[in-house]
Amino acid sequence: MTSEPQPTSxxxxxxxxxxxxxxxxxxxxxxVLRNINLDVARGEVVVVIGPSGSGKxxxxxxxxxxxxxxxxxxxxDGKVLPAEGKALAKLRADxxxxxxxxxxxxxxxxxxxxxxxxxxxxxMKGGAAKDLAMSLLKRVGVDNQAxxxxxxxxxxxxxxxxxxxxxxxxPKVMLFDEPTSALDPEMINExxxxxxxxxxxxxxxxxxxxxxxxxxxxxxRVIFMADGQIMEQATPEEFFTNPRSDRAxxxxxxxxxx
Amino acid sequence: xxxxxxLFQTYDVxxxxxxxxxxxxxxxxxxxxxxxxLALFRISPIPSLQLFGAAYVNIFRNTPLTIILAFxxxxxxxxxxxxxxxxxxxxxxxxxxxxxxxxxxAFVCEAIxxxxxxxxxxxxxxxxxxxLSFLPAxxxxxLPQAFxxxxxxxxxxxxxxxxxxxxxxxxxxxxxxxxxxKTMIEFRSDLVVPIFLTFALGFVIxxxxxxxxxxxxxxxxxxxx
Numbered sequence: 001m002t003s004e005p006q007p008t009s010x011x012x013x014x015x016x017x018x019x020x021x022x023x024x025x026x027x028x029x030x031x032v033l034r035n036i037n038l039d040v041a042r043g044e045v046v047v048v049i050g051p052s053g054s055g056k057x058x059x060x061x062x063x064x065x066x067x068x069x070x071x072x073x074x075x076x077d078g079k080v081l082p083a084e085g086k087a088l089a090k091l092r093a094d095x096x097x098x099x100x101x102x103x104x105x106x107x108x109x110x111x112x113x114x115x116x117x118x119x120x121x122x123x124m125k126g127g128a129a130k131d132l133a134m135s136l137l138k139r140v141g142v143d144n145q146a147x148x149x150x151x152x153x154x155x156x157x158x159x160x161x162x163x164x165x166x167x168x169x170x171p172k173v174m175l176f177d178e179p180t181s182a183l184d185p186e187m188i189n190e191x192x193x194x195x196x197x198x199x200x201x202x203x204x205x206x207x208x209x210x211x212x213x214x215x216x217x218x219x220x221r222v223i224f225m226a227d228g229q230i231m232e233q234a235t236p237e238e239f240f241t242n243p244r245s246d247r248a249x250x251x252x253x254x255x256x257x258x
Numbered sequence: 259x260x261x262x263x264x265l266f267q268t269y270d271v272x273x274x275x276x277x278x279x280x281x282x283x284x285x286x287x288x289x290x291x292x293x294x295x296l297a298l299f300r301i302s303p304i305p306s307l308q309l310f311g312a313a314y315v316n317i318f319r320n321t322p323l324t325i326i327l328a329f330x331x332x333x334x335x336x337x338x339x340x341x342x343x344x345x346x347x348x349x350x351x352x353x354x355x356x357x358x359x360x361x362x363x364a365f366v367c368e369a370i371x372x373x374x375x376x377x378x379x380x381x382x383x384x385x386x387x388x389x390l391s392f393l394p395a396x397x398x399x400x401l402p403q404a405f406x407x408x409x410x411x412x413x414x415x416x417x418x419x420x421x422x423x424x425x426x427x428x429x430x431x432x433x434x435x436x437x438x439x440k441t442m443i444e445f446r447s448d449l450v451v452p453i454f455l456t457f458a459l460g461f462v463i464x465x466x467x468x469x470x471x472x473x474x475x476x477x478x479x480x481x482x483x
Contacts, residue, residue, distance in 0.1 A: 092386060151482035
């Protein structure tokens with residue numbers, strides 16, 4: 001959260017924060033990631049869109065190794081993603097993750113959900129962790145629910161807590177895996193607003209989503225995936241007004257026609 | 259009736275049940291500890307530990323308890339001269355606890371594993387995503403929820419353990435209830451049926467509260483999702 005907002009320059013100027021090189025993955029016979037190459041610069045907000053089954057969630061999950069890859073290389077801030085053990089856990093602490101199904105720790109209070117990482121992973125003192133958690137919960141507007149259990153909150157509130165939980169680790173990059181897909185329509189905006197605010201503060205974000213409005217408002221770059229490949233990448237303006245590939249035209253035609 | 263009541267003056271039935279309660283209490287504690295460790299092995303990412311856990315469970319779950327306890331007495335104690343106390347009775351009592359604990363640990367492990375299956379995969383993924391490695395994730399996130407989902411099956415293991423403590427007679431713990439029952443039947447063959455019923459009722463009284471308690475606790479402590 002300390003990084004300054006940066007201009008949306010291409011990743012060529014400095015070392016990319018997240019870098020994928022020739023990444024491949026199979027689920028059995030299915031080739032879900034085909035030779036993916038992607039660099040994400042510090043402070044950049046990248047939105048990944050595409051039809052279901054295109055591999056976009058797998059891509060997102062591969063970046064903190066919730067999915068293993070068959071070959072290729074993923075580096076975070078210059079460090080190659082370790083295979084196992086403590087080194088992997090340490091690196092994951094630098095990569096915040098927000099899931100489609102929130103995945104708040106069901107037996108812990110909202111406050112404990114947010115303080116657990118700082119205390120157990122970073123060794124922060126209880127008081128300091130609580131202050132940090134409360135300020136983050138306040139930022140996403142759920143500080144008045146701190147003593148409740150996750151199941152007592154609405155989906156939108158739970159997802160905002162999940163964002164606060166990830167931010168509490170002070171990650172270098174935040175991954176969002178379809179963060180609004182499990183939400184009732186009236187709750188989508190409260191989560192998107194929190195994400196837009198985060199983007200404006202300069203957080204590096206990789207967001208898999210179907211929310212085109214979010215892509216327009218907050219993305220520096222849109223990546224369109226289909227059949228496990230990156231078919232196209234462009235600024236949101238360019239992508240939505242002038243998609244080049246037929247797959248992208250077809251996809252946009254289907255979702256924007258209403 | 260007077261005949262029947264005179265049994266209780268000759269034989270100390272509550273004391274025999276007390277032996278079973280003590281056997282069960284200690285065996286339950288050790289079985290819970292060993293079973294939890296085994297369950298950790300089985301869900302761990304390390305193949306050799308998984309294999310050990312699976313082998314243990316399959317060996318002990320599929321061996322009759324009578325054989326395990328008889329081996330404790332005849333094999334460990336008599337042949338290998340392994341003694342767990344200077345006093346003979348105490349030593350046999352402790353060996354029986356070890357046998358009961360090792361046997362029931364296999365069932366505890368499987369009960370906990372069924373509890374782990376009630377915890378959605380997303381909980382483990384979220385724990386890993388904030389940087390917890392396997393052991394802290396298991397201790398802080400997975401096992402607390404798994405135990406709460408495993409209370410009913412763990413209760414069943416405890417019930418089986420209490421009743422199985424009578425098999426300690428096979429390990430020459432002569433003071434426990436089924437041993438006493440055998441003695442009583444030998445000397446009071448006129449009262450065989452009442453003696454049987456007495457011991458049956460004793461175990462029913464011992465076990466019913468546990469069933470009620472675990473049902474109540476598994477509702478009370480269920481993790482809301």
